[in-house]
Amino acid sequence: MSKIEVSNIYKIFGPRAEQVLPMVKGGASKEKVMEETGHTVGLDNVSLSIEEGEIFVCMGLSGSGKSTLIRHINRLIDPTAGEVLVNNVDVCSLDEKEILDFRKKTMSMVFQRFGLFPHKTIIENVAYGLEIQEMPEDQRLEIAQGQISAVGLDGFEHQYPAQLSGGMQQRVGLARALATDPEILLMDEAFSALDPLIRSEMQNQLVDLQAKLKKTIVFITHDLDESLKLGDHIGILNGGRLVQVGKPEDIILNPADDYVKAFVKDVNRSKVLRARTIMTKLEKFDKSSVNPSTLYKYDEDTYIEDLVPKVLKERSTIEVIDKEGTTTGFITSEELSVALTKTK
């Protein structure tokens, strides 16, 4: 069973959402619904499942419904129709008190503009989730101190958020989310407000943390490079509809429609595709033409960015091996040029 199971979610914003629902279910477009009823379609029949311990990236332009979607998981927004299962429990069936308990224990959230409490110090901010759980003060400050160290903000505990730079503030946001030790981490465009260098640094920090913590992370972004870098799976939203879900390679090599195609057009493929994905399989490869002196062995998980100089400059051939060292396939300049230019 998946950690989070979203099935057939519809969200319509407006005073008579229930009455407009059949029209949306009938397949009317977002524009048509807006024109005829004045209601905004936020999500239109979205279903997806997110596995435990993975980073699921939800990508789309602004207005595509990605922020709406993430808020359904902790029910900051109620769906018009459909259900959201977390740990096999229907989130919408919880009553007022249960939903508060569920938010306290199961998940926490990181926000685009950080959402820090300006009137609390950094350490009080980080301890907020524990304060809500009514943990004694000395205990929660101790945990918060640990989280502050984990994100590298020692010495800033007693400053106020306004005194910190954007990148540091978002680290506080991350520390605050991790302090409650949630199973699920919801990150709503968490790095979008940061400048590129800091953003990439934060992405690396998240990847490192995730390697240790193995949380289930739902990450929202409008940046394809970010989603390819972080995501185990990526879901692409357009106008409230989920147009494609898949691994990063799938999205690049087999874009589902023109919208996704436009998205992946400018991507640096060599940083996303791995040797395994583009190689010609052992049994299909004609080995006779290979010069053994220019044959190099590479692991199948290597990004092809690392192979390009070898193959193109030295005209060598790459022998792709798996974890046990068995040969699984080969890459020559031919495979490489196909992978870097065309979709399958």
Place this chain on the structure above:
Amino acid sequence: MIKKFLTYFTFPIIFVWLLVVSYNSSKRKPDSVMELITDPSWLYDWPKWLDIPLMKWINDGFKVFNEKYGIYFEVINDFLLGAILSLKKFLIVLPWPVVIALVVAIVFFSSGRKLGTTVFVGICTFFIGFLHPKFWDKAIETTSIMIIGILICIIIGIPLGIAMSRNTKVRNAILPVLDLMQTIPSFCYLIPGIMLFGLGAVPAIIATVIYAVPPLVRLTDLGITLVDTEVIEAAEAFGASKKQKLLGVQLPLALPNIMQGINQCTMMALAMVVIASMIGTRGLGDEVLLGLQQLNVGKATEAGLAIVLLAIVLDRITQAYGKKIQDRNRPPK
């Protein structure tokens, strides 16, 4: 459907009923309805019979109200009067240098130990008595009325503002009432105030509250509404209950606005003091009134200056505190 039906039909029915009632109760109506058709002169000048007997209704209603519930108002009257008198006595018994020292100490700590403001306020306080020795006790009397009035404003105003910010229906119901309170001339509620509470300080407090509470309600509502939605969402995402959200996040972040509301409340209360002197409230206001009655320009100016000084002192105290919170709460860049 039913709601629409009601709005379409009840209002015209009420209107027609009012017309009939006013026509019937008028003493100067024509002898018969037929006359209206044969003699159309009533179309030129507003006819005497087209007049809602609102004045009579209110007077009759108020009389009954006063007879039936007057006793409760006496209880309120005694309570408020007691509060004012004990506060006043306490402040008058203290030697005046002690009072000045007290004011200076309050300003010093509420402004975050700003020396300039503190010295300035100290001098202003001194000058109230320095202008005319009589003014010192009068200023204390005025201040006592205001402090009680402002406390009532805070007790009523802040919860009302919170209720407004939480619920659009409550807001839509309260907003026109606030408009009414701010536009209706103060004499209109001073008169019933006198009839319920008698002359003196208590009707002045009631008038002060009616006059001064709207800005506090509005600014509390505004302050809470203006709190960054992402910050509120963050609190919700961590499972904060409504109460935890209100006390831990919304109120602290709305505090600069609420303090501004209390400041406005204070200033308006002070403005009311002069008007309230006309219904026999003692204090700095009656010196202005006296100056006016005696055409004594110097006296009126002196008393006016004393009120301004008192305003400055109270304004600095409330402002300074608000500013201190605001400095700390500056939102993240």
